[in-house]
Amino acid sequence: MTRRLDHTTRQSIAKKVREGVRPQVLAREYGVTVRTVYRCAQLMREIQVERGSRTEVIVCRVSPTDLAQFDAKLKEAGIRNRSEALRNVIRNTNGMAMPDADLAEALLSMKGALNKVGNNVTQIAKRMNHAKNQGQPLPFAEDDLLEMRHLARLVLDFADEADLMARGRRALLELEISDELRRMAERGV
Structure with missing residues (x-):
């Protein structure tokens, strides 16, 4: 059975992915699949892009x-x-x-x-x-x-x-x- 994630949880997962936390660790922490972690990160990124947020980093x-x-x-x-x-x-x-x-x-x-x-x-x-x-x-x-x-x-x-x-x-x-x-x-x- 898959777990339904709310928007706040998706944001939290996406933030941790951006901070460098490994998807496997997040999957265990939130009780979801690694694929779900990647989808959360991608979804939040798409929302940021739609809103005109700054998503790219130049080093x-x-x-x-x-x-x-x-x-x-x-x-x-x-x-x-x-x-x-x-x-x-x-x-x-x-x-x-x-x-x-x-x-x-x-x-x-x-x-x-x-x-x-x-x-x-x-x-x-x-x-x-x-x-x-x-x-x-x-x-x-x-x-x-x-x-x-x-x-x-x-x-x-x-x-x-x-x-x-x-x-x-x-x-x-x-x-x-x-x-x-x-x-x-x-x-x-």
Whole structure:
């Protein structure tokens, strides 16, 4: 014989499921089947969704420094509620989370150039290994060594350029987020 559960009991079961209590434990505690526990959790979730309740949780790990900076920005903007601020950022991204087409194009062209440099380095390494295995002196003239130094400098320059582009994109995003936080404060969030 199955037991008929009232609404309050279903809510209690669903809450405990969300808190991480194992369905088997709840089934024994309430004298129902495990399937009933799952159905209670699903039913309560559907009711929450219908009512427009917040049912999803986003977890994001940040460093203490990042969190302190975020809280300082919120305080500066006059926003006291971190969760509401994050919900508003999610609602109002206005393309902030979209990839930067210019940055992507620049990185793609860098990838091609770095592939060419990588091929050259591989050829140099093959020649050096072959000479070493044969017991011969390195088959490079002074011009070859200069070219290798030039390639090394090129790789370092690419790395610096990529770093500058990433920093520029981050600075732009910080400005957009600061502007959005200011608008949220003006709306009274």
